[in-house]
Amino acid sequence: MALLEVQDLRVTYGGVVAVDGVSFSVEPGSIVGLIGPNGAGKTSLIDALTGYHRPSAGRVVFAGDDVTSVKADRRSRLGLARTFQSVELFDDLTVEENLLVAAEQVGLLQPLRDMFLPHRPRGAEAVGWATSLLNLNSLSGRMPTDLSHGQRKLVSVGRALAQRPRLVLLDEPAAGLDSRESLELGQELRNLPDNDVSVLLVDHDMGLVLGVCDHVLVLDFGRIIAAGSPDEIRANATVIEAYLGSGGSEESHG
Known part of the structure; x- marks a missing residue:
């Protein structure tokens, strides 16, 4: 059984559709990457999965339980944790x-x-x-x-x-890191599945994501346009086109 199952998830902000019918799963003991150009809807998806924004349609199933309407603090206690783009430290x-x-x-x-x-x-x-x-x-x-x-x-x-947590969702953990720091972060992340922590990694750093993930999803305009192994994603013409046609930094809801 998948640890996380996302079924036809849709996230809207007023009349803006940020996530449009996304479905995927995260297996226990895996690191799944989520990449996409500016405005793709990545952070909006993370917010919906962790209870910080309620989806307008679809289901989120964690460890066999439907948590679509469960609040963020309760999801955390169930074993679904996250980080934020900004470094939230005291x-x-x-x-x-x-x-x-x-x-x-x-x-x-x-x-x-x-x-x-x-x-x-x-x-x-x-x-x-x-x-x-x-x-x-x-x-x-x-x-x-x-x-x-x-x-x-x-x-x-x-x-x-x-x-x-049983699953940790990392939202842009490599943002602002130099190549050495990103490499060190990747080495630490690879240890997590061996310690019973699965990972959903969202980042703009293609080298990090393709270097540590078992499976990669590519999001563009709120929809998954490609999914596969790192090698398959590297060679995917649709993914190359999506990135060549984008620029800038992480979107406000993305």
Whole structure:
């Protein structure tokens, strides 16, 4: 069974159609890439999948459950996490504290856990796991303002992983990174499926997406125009045409 199934998803903003009848799936243990030129609808799709914008039609099924109408915080608790294009970090907290905030999930049994384990920070185990997975140990005690842009991006991925998701949706994690930082990010992402985390990677960096993904989807004007292996996408004339005919940076809803 697919971990994520997207069926005929349609996303609109007023009279503007951002995503138009998109269907695809993400299998457990895979890294699926989503690319597309400026204005393609990529971020709009991510917002709909994670509950930040309700689709006007279609279904989102996660781990066998229809979550189309489920709110974003509930989807997160079910194991569907995301990052954002902007680096959302608390600059007055250390890297470790940033991850602890993300890992903290308050539930009905939390007061009992606090009573019997008062000295154990909530989410400490998940934070340690995410920190080790992304090789952030040397940065744990540092403040975000002391980090490079690439390190801040990696910490933002760590915040999502600290929630111990089954699937993480990465929205432009390589934006603003140089080629070395992008390569390092790709190496860290390849470790995720081996640790029971599947990935949907949305990025403009073709080298990153084609280098780390098992399967790639190409979105243009809200529709999937191609899907296949990285080699198939590289050779696809429709994909080449879509990119040659585009320019600029990420769209406001894209």
